[in-house]
Amino acid sequence: MEFPLAYQDVSGKFQISQKLYGREKEIEALLMAFERVGGGNLHSHQNYSQFKTEMMLITGYSGIGKSALVQEIYKPITQQRGYFISGKFEQFQRNIPYSAVVRAFQSLVRQLLIENETQLFQWREKLLAALGYNGQIIIDVIPEVELIVGPQPPVQQLGPTESQNRFNLVFQNFIHVFCQQSHPLVIFLDDLQWSDSATLKLIELMMTDTHMQYLFLIGAYRDNEVSSIHPLIITLNMLKEQGVVISQITLSPLNFEQISQLLADTLHKDIVKLKPLAELVRHKTEGNPFFVNEFLKTLHQENLLNFNSQEGGWQWDVSQIEKISITDNVVDLMISKLKSLPETAQQVLRLAACIGNSFDLVTLSIINKKSSAETCRELLPATQKGLILPTSELKTLGSEVVGFHSLIFNHKFLHDRVQQAAYALIDDNQKKIIHLEIGRILLSSVFAEERTEKIFNFIVHLNQGWNLIKTKKEKLELAQLNLEAGQKAKDATAYASAKEYLTIGKNSLPINFWEENYDLAFALHKELAEVEYLNGNFEKSEELIELTLNRTKSVVEKAELYKILIVQYATGGRYEDAMKVGTKCLAMLGIELPSDYQTVIEEEIAEAKKNLGDRKIASLIDLPKMKVPEKVAALKILNSVDSTAYLLDMGLFALVAAKRVNLCLKYGNLPESAKVYADYGIIMSSILEDYTSAHDFGLLAMKLSDKFNNQAQKCKVSLIFGYWLNSWVNPIKDNDEIYLEGYKAGVNSGELLYAGYNLVYILLNKFSQGVSLEKILEEVTHFLLFSHNTKNQLCIELILGFHLNIFNLSGKTKEKLDFRNDQISETQYLNSGESQLSSASLCYYHIFKSQVLYLYGESGLALDCALKGQKLLASIRGQYLISEHNFYFSLILAALYPLASQA
Ligand SMILES: Nc1ncnc2c1ncn2[C@@H]1O[C@H](COP(=O)(O)OP(=O)(O)OP(=O)(O)O)[C@@H](O)[C@H]1O
Ligand SMILES: [Mg+2]
Known part of the structure; x- marks a missing residue:
């Protein structure tokens, strides 16, 4: 007789089938999306190559099977050479920036570490090439990366906006390394309903990054737990509006x-x-x-x-x-299951729920105030009922064991619902006590040197019970820890979390803190003021600065606070206010900026000449380092108003530049002196018409930025040196290289604003040299993309205006005299939306257009344009373009001369 083996073997062990039922279509949809981003075989990839990145959302009630569904595609994806990484957010730890993302990349690093030596070496090289000088930024967020790339140099200090740009760019570059055609990356972020706002910003960054390819982002969330004003939904809507490919799978119940x-x-x-x-x-x-x-x-x-x-x-x-x-409600069912456990088991589960979704026996035993063996025994009924699952192997313990020879050290809750149910069984006051205790245990178990690295692990617990802390010593320690956590979150551009930490830090300062703990109090207030501003709460920030100023005794510290205010005002376009605060602060530091500054400019320049004496300009590179704190503070304040002064008035800019040069000549150099000398070069050329000295100051600036190896300064001075100073004494061809180096330095350091300006001048320089229009048009597209990605408004305006002219000149418009490109018309450009075009952009536009019209023989129209440009020349003082304008203006006038009337 023949029959299949094991046909009638029915096990008496109760085991629910682990298969997924009724999800074939959904799995298919996920794998298709993976194919579209380049994960399939080469053939299908070509069909779909229009999608480079995609996002798929899995939604549905808790327990409907979102996490389980995505786990199903792990195998097929890794088999098709993709990297599949995942992380989940935790309900009770929403203040940890990027927690799920960090977990996902930690697992990726672990996957790479077990690859062979050659491959690991290749990863190291790729990562180092992508991260440049800024590897530490990633290591601060994902410490494991250091295991691949080795220790990295500290990063350069930048202003808040620049740091944010730098962080974004470095993170994008980091992710690019892993998203390759040879191995697309799939990131699964689970439980997005609990994500932090920094992660949402990061998602936006990844999905709108035009250089990103071969990335498939899967996100799961309980859609019934987020309202239309939940930050997640707002972000998703925004992404859809921006044309990001987002599909959604809503899971239905099993039929x-x-x-x-x-x-x-x-x-x-x-x-x-x-x-x-x-x-x-x-x-x-x-x-x-x-x-x-x-x-x-x-x-x-x-x-x-x-x-x-x-x-x-x-x-x-x-x-x-x-x-x-x-009961027909899952949470109630879980609660009733928990309640059916012995009281000791319930109690230990409550404690475990406070630790987190997964927990370890050691911590649990300490807060349970019993031995590991005892605690393990108390957990047993819950383990037997399958409410918690072991996540590590059995481990034999030494003498402590009574009756238990081996223990399981790591566990997790069967499901978030079980943790939630256990957590719901604790009253609020008790929760605070338990969290505080967990925080203390975790804090005492980390080594001093890894305290900052692991700070979020314990501070989230300590902070839940912060108002139960009574002793002054512990309050101070908590305040200090929150300062560190706040700074760390701020550096990672997680401003909302940073604010929470700094606020708790400030509130946990013991009484009389201004008298007794001044330094800590000052640091907390200053950071909080900055973070309030970064969160868009300008009034709050000003209030805090005001309050802190009243408590601050040293002028140097006052200057630090004023600087935050100046940056705020300048970024918000409140130039007069920024200047007013700057002037007030400088007066405090012994530097006068009189309102009728025209009268003192000459004196100040004469003073600079005197201070220079018979030293050669080039010799200033060897000045000692500026040390006097008040002078350093003054130079920094002057630096923070320099671009504001440039926008307000050239005379004011000249005064600010001369004041700064005098400070350096008397007290020595700082890395920031590079731009000081470059700016002074502008004065030398545009006011004093001393082009040789101007050039020498520019050269000094370039060398100084190299001496201090300060890439951000190098980026800024390359632009000024090239366009304002070098153009007058050397062939403009030489500037191609200078702008390119400047651009690279900017990208390396995160100085993306000036990196963008360097790009603009690369274009203009090519145009002036008569490079073929086709070549220039190609570059315009790339440069415009960079400007959009870095949100550089001025750059966008300048490049777009330039593009309209070049597009027309190369005969790409239907009508000869129609100025437009594929996207916008001249009218739209000139009346562009919310923000008015800057005078400089308008001036450039008219100057270029007058050239084009002149070349068409439309001298009358060209004259109109040239006159419009002429009116705005003050906005581009000292720039090389003025000479081109004069040249064409003269040609236009000469062309019109025969038509001019006698009168
Ligand atoms: N299609 C399915 N067929 C059979 N069992 C399933 C299916 N989907 C999920 N399950 C089972 O249901 C359990 C709950 O699913 P899962 O954890 O994926 O839910 P979820 O939607 O992620 O919930 P939450 O929003 O709470 O995270 C899983 O442990 C799995 O065993
Ligand atoms: Mg889930």
């Missing part, structure tokens, strides 16, 4: 057939016989798979599902099952 199949596979029965039971299960659970699982387990535990070996299988009585009152 009757799927439940029947699950029962058939679990109970090894024929589907027909299962009909009444399947109907009952569906009715009770509404097809929610988590609930189905829990419901079946309950039936088994309550002996309503029995194994009868004689009858050959599982047996049940539908009418009996119908009778028992089983």
